[in-house]
Amino acid sequence: MNELTAEWMKVQDKDLLIDEIMDRYGQEILQLAYTYVHNKAIAEDLTQDIFIKCYKNLHIYSGKAKFRTWLWRIAINHCKDFLRSWYNKNIIPTTDYFPNHISEKEIIEEVVIQQEEDHELMSAIMRLPTKYREVIYLFYYEELMIKDIASITRTGTNTVKTRLRRAKSLLKEMLEE
Template sequence: MKQLEKFIHEHGEELLRLAYTYVKNKQAAEDIVQDVLLKAFEKQASFRGESTYRTYLYRMTINRSYDYLRSWHYKNTIVSKKIQRLFGRSAEEDVLMQSENRQLAQSVLALPLKFREVIVFTYYLDYSSEEIGTLLNCSPTTVRTRLARGREKLKLVLKEDGFDGTIENRN
């Protein structure tokens, strides 16, 4: 049991943030991560080592998130709650978060998935185009194209909303 606790402690929080960026629902993200961590723990011995273990866990989380988004439950649930907490922040941290940061985060989460995921991996998780390409099963060029298009969409949305911050250009 101690080994399982260590496994969850090492990987749980970052996987929760990742799942949340896809499903935009804290409870669903927690369920996804729980499922991924249990399966990864059970199948630990069969890991082939073709990538880093972290990449393996991210890929499992992304796939499980896609499964959730395609599920009957998700498609028949009306999403009506506003984003109260972003990426597992505590209520105290959320209250202290500046309105511009909140607006930026909400605008990122409102982007189409293919743009949202590359922006999150690049800016929130500091992944390179090559690493993101591996995770998303696409080329680094496709990642950079999606990132550029996502930034442009984000700039337009933020400009319409009167956001006066800047979006850093990073490839």
């Protein structure tokens, strides 16, 4: 069962269901939130809030769209709401901490070079405007199809294609500098 169906959600215990949803989508939602806020602690808080919203609104899910698409829509809207919030505009977060999890066996030149390139790419992606950053994230990191991205972002498929093309062009310019 790859997708949670509306019927399954009505039959099952809500608490068991939210555990399943968090297990299945938790890391992806956390990564999505991070692409918006650029801060691990805030992204973790937003992820918790997103799953609370999901839990409270499970009765609304009709099954017309894929569950994942419905959840992503909640997540994206919540992240955008946060970015417009007073808190985000007036509170300065502390520095973010990302430990480096490289085992001693992996410390070779190729790994270091790859990490450096990945870091440069991620930094460039984070500097993109939100509308480009979200389509890059959903397409390349979540491997969603263009029609699903269009549904999540509430835009047309041609708009998604244009944003992907423009985002790649901007990334190329940034990385060539």
